[in-house]
Amino acid sequence: MAGSESASGGVKRGFKARIAYWRSWRSRHPRVAQAVWWTVTALSLALVLTALLMPNRIGALHSNRFTRLPGEAILGAAMLLALRRRPRMVVAALGGVLLGALTVLNLLDMGFVEYLGRDFNLVLDWGLLDDAQSYVADSMGGATAVAAAVGLVLLIGLLFAVMALATIRVSNLMMRDPQRATRATLLAATVWVTCSVVGLQNAGVPVASYRTADALVNKARQVRQTLKDEAAFGKEARTDAFGATPADQLVPDLRGKDVIFTFIESYGRSAIEDPVMAPGVDQTLATSTEALTKAGFHAKSGWLTSATFGGSSWLGHSSTLSGLWVDNQQRYRTVMASDHLSLTKAFQKTGAWDTVGIMPGVQKGWPEQEYYGLDTVYNAFKLGYQGPKFSWSTMPDQYALEAFQRLEHGRTDRTKPLMSEIILTSSHQPWAPIPKMVGWDDLGDGSIFDGIQKAGKKASDVIADSAESKVEYGKSIEYSVTALTQWMERYGTDDTVLVFLGDHQPITRVSGNNASRDVPISIVAKDPKVLDKIASWNWTDGLKPAKNAPVWKMNLFRDRFLTAYGSTPHPSNG
Incomplete structure (x- = not known):
């Protein structure tokens, strides 16, 4: 003491x-x-x-x-x-x-x-x-x-x-x-x-x-x-125009088709219209449209206004697939815990499709699998990739698509057609280093990308430089679109239907201070009846939507897609 x-x-x-x-x-x-x-x-x-x-x-x-x-x-x-x-x-x-x-x-x-x-x-x-x-x-x-x-x-x-x-x-x-x-x-x-x-x-x-x-x-x-919105949105999520639709009345006009919903990270309107990025991206879209046409495919494209901007991709995914405007985290949690029918789950509900998710960006538990109605999900660790990461992206899009083909789309023992949700991540910021296309037969376990990753630019050299970010962002979109459309040329069949779109615009440093929230969306198919069903949408022929092509809010896509392909509304009021 x-x-x-x-x-x-x-x-x-x-x-x-x-x-x-x-x-x-x-x-x-x-x-x-x-x-x-x-x-x-x-x-x-x-x-x-x-x-x-x-x-x-x-x-x-x-x-x-x-x-x-x-x-x-x-x-x-x-x-x-x-x-x-x-x-x-x-x-x-x-x-x-x-x-x-x-x-x-x-x-x-x-x-x-x-x-x-x-x-x-x-x-x-x-x-x-x-x-x-x-x-x-x-x-x-x-x-x-x-x-x-x-x-x-x-x-x-x-x-x-x-x-x-x-x-x-x-x-x-x-x-x-x-x-x-x-x-x-x-x-x-x-x-x-x-x-x-x-x-x-x-x-x-x-x-x-x-x-x-x-x-x-x-x-x-x-x-x-925000507090007021939580209660109002909870009530909105319990009301669903297709919530009580019988299984046999959901997407009957797509029966027998392999339907693929693909989101390309940060694929926004700026990629197509900004004077820095547009020349390369537009040329890629033109070249890809021509190549798909030679392979017997045709495409129509329009615009969707995303519920998010620059990031929070899951808000764009859920808005598109749920038919609800999911623009914040509370709304997202509400939707994921609800019985509101997602577009992908509609296919599972029919019992006529096997449903699969390819999620190279998921590196932990993903409870959303149940809401999206996916029987099987392949995360970053289940695709067999042994190559290097490309900054945030766990693997190049080309590899993820080839793994999808190997593990699911190319299976000969399947008794049902396949409905797939694929998230492509190579165009995720900071857009350095960026993968390059390699021979599809040379992909192996992905080790071939070691040299490409080491030779690429460092994220620290790009992330804070607006001009450099624009250039590299454009290149990343060119890569992702090329990988996806080449996969379609190589593996698509008469019964393949590809729907691909961006989840949101890139960050302000790239897209600009007054950029819209619009993202491109395209539907590609070989069967002319598939595109005939959406003729009334007045979308643009090809992979590049015209400047004046129709613009819808993202949440409107689910109902319009379901209706176009023969689904009958039966509202539920949970």
Whole structure:
């Protein structure tokens, strides 16, 4: 006990000694100490004002955004001036933490807009941060992902601490001369009201700012809307136009056909229309259309508006196949737990098809298999691949398609036709390194890709470079389309029906700030009756949809497809 008291006393004496040393240093070097004090104070003021005025869009980070007068600062100053010392310190520290949290939310909004085309959702999106770390680990390595996560946590903690110290320092500055601070606050309030009334602007931006209050109101509104949407969407998911359709009345016009639904990662409208990517992609589509035609196949193409942008591919998959607009994680969970009929499960329900999923991007348990009605699913570890990963993509699309042929499509012992869902991943960001086509007979276990992967570009050289990302993204789409259409030429039969589409547009850095959410969709078949069934859709002949081809929301595809191929609606109201 005595030893503990002695140690405690030693700590106190050491702390007092350091304070005494600092005070003596200030007295010995008054000018330097004063310069340090004013510098730290100015930085504190700048930090607080920056947090209050920071926009939540990268494109809005201009100087005129930070030369405004924040009304929240005036209200905060008035509150602090009215408080006694202890509550004032507490309120100042809490205000600093709040500004730190707001800064983090602004940065999250910037990142989400850049990658997913929308703001960060306070209710739904925390789980996506874990997915983001997994993406970094798959693309850049586990050590990089761990270092980035630890560094990010430390930076956020430091931001909160520094912001709290900054607001405390500003409050202490005001209390050095409360009367002058009160007059300055009243003057600032008068100026703010005047600027607001007359609508004074600086380069098109109002001088009188209430950015922080507006941001908090918007986030609160977003939370309320999200919670309200959960209940409304749950009711919507229980209603299904084809939910009670008997098995023998589902897709009767496709009986005997091998039907393949294929999603190409990030295959968006920008790939076909952007001046950087379009020349190569359009040439690939033209060449592939010609090659398919020579092999006896024909195609029609249109546009779908995706429920997601830049990422969260599963939202695009589920919107297309469920017939519901699944644009957030809560809706996705609701659909996956529902009995709402998916397009793929409709084939299973008939009992006339074997159903298979080829999922090279799945590397863990995938309970969604039941919702999609897939009898068998081949994940990344069940396709026999022994070659290298290509950044996030576990294997080249060409190999995944050849494995599909070997394991399922090419089987001669099958007694039923096959319905397949295939997810192709080679065009997944960061688009480096990109596989190259090899001889189909040379694929083997995938080891042939070792040299191609080593010779390819590094993800770190592409991921942050917009111009380079555009070029490499275009090449990745060319590769994926080529692999798929060559597979169709090589293995497609008179009874093969291929439906392929993109799940979403690429991220903003590639597609642009004002890009649509449209993705191409094509149906390819040799039997002319298959395409005759969709003649009324007015889609474009070939693999490239015309600029003015019809555009539907993704969730409309299921019902239109089922109807076109003879399905009879029998609504259910779960």
